[in-house]
C-alpha cells in the first residue's frame with residue numbers, strides 16, 4: 001500500500017506534520033533525526049507491557065490501563081501483590097527478555113528509571129545504566145516486537161533558566177538525572193520510530209511506599225511542624241491519575257514525537273505547599289518560604305521547570321486540569 005502524502009496541520013502555535021501510512025514499524029537508526037516533531041500513524045493496541053509497574057507512576061498507569069487492556073507489568077524488588085494485573089520480575093539491565101518477547105506487546109510504556117535526583121548525581125554510572133542502558137534494551141524490544149513505545153521523561157531535561165518550556169525548546173539539563181533521561185529520550189527515538197516521549201512532573205499517593213512530595217507536605221503539616229517550601233522553584237505538576245489518563249490517550253492516538261504533560265498553571269513549590277495545606281484542610285501558615293540555596297542538595301536544580309502544555313491540549317483535544325483540581329482529585333482518592 002502506498003503511504004499517503006504527509007498532511008500538514010497548521011495551528012496558531014506550531015505546525016504538526018501528520019502521516020497516515022500502514023508501513024511496518026521497523027527500527028531505523030537515524031542519527032540526528034528530529035524526534036521532536038509530531039507525526040502520526042495508526043496504532044492498534046490490545047496488549048500493553050508496562051515497565052516499572054511497581055513504582056509511583058507505574059501503579060497509577062497499570063491500574064488505569066488494566067481497566068481496558070491486557071497489561072503485563074515488570075518490577076524488580078517491590079511487593080506487587082496488591083496490583084490487579086499480571087506482573088513479572090525482570091531486571092531490565094539483563095537482556096534478553098524471553099517472557100517479554102513472548103508476550104509480544106502492541107505497546108510498551110517505559111516507567112522504570114532511577115528517579116532519585118541526588119542518587120543520580122552521587123552515582124552517575126548507576127543512572128546511566130538505568131536511564132539509558134535499560135531504555136536501550138526496552139526500545140530494542142519495542143522495535144523487535146513492532147510495539148509503540150511511550151517513554152516517560154521529565155521536566156528536568158531543561159535548565160530552568162526561564163520556564164513555560166515548549167517541545168520546540170532545546171533541552172539543557174543541569175544534573176545527571178536530567179542528562180541521563182534526555183539520553184534515554186534520544187535512545188528510545190533512535191531505536192524505535194514509533195516512539196512518543198512524554199515529559200512531565202506529577203504528584204499523588206506513592207503506592208510504592210516511598211512517600212511523594214505532596215505526601216511529605218501533608219505529613220509535615222499534619223504533625224504541626226514548619227514546612228519549608230521553595231519560593232524560587234517553579235513547576236507545573238499534574239495529578240498522577242490525570243497523567244495516567246493522558247498517557248493512555250497518547251498510546252491509542254496516532255502521534256509520535258515529544259509531548260509535555262503538566263497542569264495548565266504554574267506554581268512555586270512554596271505556593272504548591274500552601275495549596276496542599278488548603279485542600280487537605282491543614283494550617284497553611286506553617287508553610288515557610290525558603291530559597292533552594294538554603295538547602296544542601298547533591299544535585300543542582302533548575303529554578304523554573306514549568307512546561308508549556310499547548311501541544312498536549314491540541315493532541316489530546318482537551319484542556320489540561322489546573323493544580324488545585326488535581327489536588328482535590330488526589331484528596332478524593334483517599335476519602
Ligand SMILES: NC(=O)c1ccc[n+]([C@@H]2O[C@H](COP(=O)([O-])OP(=O)(O)OC[C@H]3O[C@@H](n4cnc5c(N)ncnc54)[C@H](OP(=O)(O)O)[C@@H]3O)[C@@H](O)[C@H]2O)c1
Nearest residue numbers: 052054055056057075076077078091092112113115154200
Ligand atoms: N517521580 C517524579 O516526580 C517524576 C517526575 C518527572 C518524571 N518522572 C519520570 O516518571 C517515570 C516514573 O517515575 P516514578 O517516580 O514512578 O519511579 P519510581 O517510583 O522511582 O519507580 C521506579 C521503577 O523502576 C523499577 N526499576 C528500577 N530498576 C530496575 C531494573 N534494573 N529493572 C527493572 N525495573 C527497575 C522499579 O522497580 P522496583 O521498585 O520493583 O525495584 C520501579 O518500578 C520515570 O521515568 C521518571 O523519570 C518522575
